[in-house]
Amino acid sequence: MRTVPALVPLYARAVLPKSGGDGPPPRRELVVTARADAVRVRRYAEVCGFPTGGPLPPTYPHLVAFPLAMELMAARDFPYPLLGLVHxxxxxxxxxxxxxxxxxxxxxxxGDRVGHPRGTAFRMLAEASDGSNVVWRSTSTYLRRGRPTGEAPGDALPDVERPDRTESWRLPASTGRAYAAVSGDRNPIHLYPLTARLLGFPRALAHGMWTKARALAALADVLPDACRVTVDFRSPVLLPTRARFSAVARGDGHAFAVRSADGTREHLRGRVSPLR
Incomplete structure (x- = not known):
């Protein structure tokens, strides 16, 4: 029976040459049955700021889906190198x-390729079933930088104006290491300034999915039981730093954003709404 792969060996394969050319990703699927570990769930909730003792945070199943996506992307005939992909x-x-x-x-x-003004974008699709119904889905869009292949996408997510919720976050240098310890995602850009500089960044970066989870945790008291949460990752969160979370009720959901403490950089923009 297939098990969830470890991420570190997959990152090691990221430096190997590819033989897939520049065509579309091959159509492949991986399937695994997994049960969340109670200790890991608690640690994830603590690292991301969710209440403990309740249902799984909506982002938690990503910890199972992401290694499977990485295994697909690490294949020799997958056309895009792992190093340098942008979430x-x-x-x-x-x-x-x-x-x-x-x-x-x-x-x-x-999933499919998507035209983008900064290169070629593509999607990775995930779903989880309880044996009778699909109970969780995820779509992640990644960019391989290169020649333009399409127009700039429209801004589908609203800006947060006149927020009715705000928080100030202090993010220590250890933020990426703490999330890596619970998620298994030990991409070097998230761990230490030295390892980040080797890959072109001045300091370590917070994981995008940690930033999304932390934003959802700030809305835990208003999250619908069935929800859709969409985010665009707009600029990296360099650690250590201070960041500002803001949200505003819109219709039956919330728009939210994470910005630098001085408001000059928008790191993430998102929307949460009931799933109908």
Whole structure:
């Protein structure tokens, strides 16, 4: 039976040459059945700021889906090198509260290419089933920088004006290491200034999915039982830093954003709404 792969060996394969050319990603799917570990769930909630003892945070199943996506992207004939890929956006749909102890069957597959003014974007698709119904879905969009292949996408997510919720976050240099310890995502750009500089960044970066999870945790008291959460990742969060979270009620959901403390840089923009 297939198990969830470890991420460190997959990152090691990221430096190997590719043989897939520049065509579309091959259509492949990986399937695994997994049950959340109670200790890991608690640590994830603590690192991301969620309450403990309740259902799984809507972003938690990403910890199972992401290694499967990485295995697909690390294949020799996958056309885009792992090093240098940019996580542009992520959308999660959670159809109902997920109990930490229930077994879910995950299916992760390659999606379509998408034109982009800064290169070629593509999607990775994931879903989790309880045996009867799909209870969780995720779409992650990644960019391979290069020649333009399309127009700039429209700004589908609203700006946060006149927020009715704000928080100031102090993010220490250890933020990336803390999330790596619980998620298994030990990409060197998130760990230390030295390892980040080797890959072209002045300091370590917070994980995009940690930033999304931390923003959702700030809205934990208003999250619908069945929800859709969409975010665009707009600029990296360099550690250590201070950041500002803001949100405003819009219709039956919330628009939210994470910006630098002085408001000059927008790191993330998102929307949460009931899933109908």
């Amino acid at each position: 542009l956006a992520n959308e999660v749909e959670c159809a109902r509260p997920l109990a930490p102890g229930e077994a879910l069957t995950y299916r992760v597959r390659t």
